[in-house]
Amino acid sequence: MKKIYVIGLGPGAYEELTIRADRALQDAEVVVGYTVYVDLVKAYYPDKEFLTTTMTREVDRCRMAFEQASQGKKVAMVCSGDAGVYGMAGLMYELSAEFPEVELDILPGITAALGGSAVLGAVLGHDFAVISLSDLLTPWEIIAERVKDAGKGDFCICFYNPSSKKRHDYLQKACDILLQYKKPETICGCVRNIAREGEECQILTLAKLRNTQVDMFTTVFIGNSQTKVINGKIVTPRGYQI
Amino acid sequence: MKKIYVIGLGPGAYEELTIRADRALQDAEVVVGYTVYVDLVKAYYPDKEFLTTTMTREVDRCRMAFEQASQGKKVAMVCSGDAGVYGMAGLMYELSAEFPEVELDILPGITAALGGSAVLGAVLGHDFAVISLSDLLTPWEIIAERVKDAGKGDFCICFYNPSSKKRHDYLQKACDILLQYKKPETICGCVRNIAREGEECQILTLAKLRNTQVDMFTTVFIGNSQTKVINGKIVTPRGYQI
Numbered sequence: 088m089k090k091i092y093v094i095g096l097g098p099g100a101y102e103e104l105t106i107r108a109d110r111a112l113q114d115a116e117v118v119v120g121y122t123v124y125v126d127l128v129k130a131y132y133p134d135k136e137f138l139t140t141t142m143t144r145e146v147d148r149c150r151m152a153f154e155q156a157s158q159g160k161k162v163a164m165v166c167s168g169d170a171g172v173y174g175m176a177g178l179m180y181e182l183s184a185e186f187p188e189v190e191l192d193i194l195p196g197i198t199a200a201l202g203g204s205a206v207l208g209a210v211l212g213h214d215f216a217v218i219s220l221s222d223l224l225t226p227w228e229i230i231a232e233r234v235k236d237a238g239k240g241d242f243c244i245c246f247y248n249p250s251s252k253k254r255h256d257y258l259q260k261a262c263d264i265l266l267q268y269k270k271p272e273t274i275c276g277c278v279r280n281i282a283r284e285g286e287e288c289q290i291l292t293l294a295k296l297r298n299t300q301v302d303m304f305t306t307v308f309i310g311n312s313q314t315k316v317i318n319g320k321i322v323t324p325r326g327y328q329i
Numbered sequence: 330m331k332k333i334y335v336i337g338l339g340p341g342a343y344e345e346l347t348i349r350a351d352r353a354l355q356d357a358e359v360v361v362g363y364t365v366y367v368d369l370v371k372a373y374y375p376d377k378e379f380l381t382t383t384m385t386r387e388v389d390r391c392r393m394a395f396e397q398a399s400q401g402k403k404v405a406m407v408c409s410g411d412a413g414v415y416g417m418a419g420l421m422y423e424l425s426a427e428f429p430e431v432e433l434d435i436l437p438g439i440t441a442a443l444g445g446s447a448v449l450g451a452v453l454g455h456d457f458a459v460i461s462l463s464d465l466l467t468p469w470e471i472i473a474e475r476v477k478d479a480g481k482g483d484f485c486i487c488f489y490n491p492s493s494k495k496r497h498d499y500l501q502k503a504c505d506i507l508l509q510y511k512k513p514e515t516i517c518g519c520v521r522n523i524a525r526e527g528e529e530c531q532i533l534t535l536a537k538l539r540n541t542q543v544d545m546f547t548t549v550f551i552g553n554s555q556t557k558v559i560n561g562k563i564v565t566p567r568g569y570q571i
Binding site for chain 1: 343344345416419433436440446447450454455460467471484564566568570
């Protein structure tokens with residue numbers, strides 16, 4: 088059986104790969120991925136063939152991986168973070184009907200919710216929701232409803248794709264929805280370039296976050312009603328008596 | 330500055346550790362953790378001192394780690410999955426005020442939501458909520474409200490701690506809440522012993538899940554309205570046109 092490894096690279100640093108993902112990349116002959124992510128790991132696997140496409144060419148990129156595998160090559164399809172969380176794993180399965188001779192092996196990775204939470208402290212220490220604010224593939228009405236329900240349920244929340252050139256006010260709109268259910272002083276955090284060069288983070292209130300501009304390399308965290316700051320770190324307690 | 334690595338081990342297999350977690354464990358002199366998790370990695374780090382406590386002794390376990398670090402030892406506190414997601418990272422920060430000379434370094438890991446989703450296919454391919462059904466530290470009313478809001482928002486959902494001896498009907502109660510918002514034929518999945526010996530999984534409908542008994546080693550997944558089964562794998566599409 089021909090096989091494609093669908094690999095979550097984690098936030099970006101080589102050290103954030105799982106040992107299994109590292110071994111799979113070593114085993115592969117061809118590495119397929121979005122240019123930016125392939126560049127993050129290229130130096131560690133110098134003898135591989137690299138095939139890349141730009142953003143928004145996800146379907147082409149996945150077909151490219153299947154075609155390489157069909158030709159008998161060992162293929163690794165790489166995604167940032169986790170392969171399944173807004174990654175290529177789902178799309179690969181959807182396309183797999185066209186390539187019945189190819190088996191998929193999904194290798195999970197550290198998604199930005201986990202990587203960013205660790206940079207900030209322990210933000211996601213209790214029940215949490217992960218929501219992408221990108222409306223490229225999901226209507227804004229559905230996103231807004233989910234933001235509302237996550238706010239209502241006092242979830243910790245992690246926003247992926249909080250902003251882009253065309254959607255500069257989406258985070259503001261999401262914060263306005265949350266402010267109907269969460270206090271303005273709710274602890275929030277932003278992490279930019281998680282585990283990459285230039286990593287930076289800030290802690291702020293929901294009221295302040297509402298008036299903050301972030302870019303597409305930023306992951307945004309909203310605490311629940313118990314979230315607090317301890318020595319410069321965001322902590323959402325599980326509820327242990329200490 | 331004295332330091333404790335707070336390490337997410339991932340689902341259990343050594344290969345699921347990140348490279349950074351592996352290096353931190355190699356660097357440590359003392360490894361502190363819950364007996365079951367320490368046993369999972371013991372064989373790979375034979376020259377370490379291992380200190381364990383049983384379940385429900387989390388506060389003692391964390392203090393033990395700080396005391397070892399205060400004595401000048403390099404300490405690794407290990408958690409299953411991710412160190413922050415229902416793990417010890419938050420509690421360690423809460424206790425850190427008592428040990429100001431000790432710095433914490435949180436190393437994220439593959440939490441069961443990611444590990445289990447990859448076993449089943451790509452369940453969490455769109456917005457998702459992670460909810461623990463354990464009421465040891467959280468009142469059931471809050472859990473029930475979150476289950477309702479996650480159901481209402483058409484989130485994919487991952488349940489941690491879906492059952493125990495004392496809470497044998499909690500998953501049933503959670504499913505009954507979800508059935509008010511999600512169709513009975515919604516695709517669900519259970520994974521037991523993720524990435525450990527005896528790993529097993531099953532795919533079933535929400536209606537069937539409602540009448541299924543699972544144990545505490547099981548992670549439960551509920552799809553959203555778009556989730557489907559492709560070649561025996563659960564896939565939640567992101568929305569790409571193929």
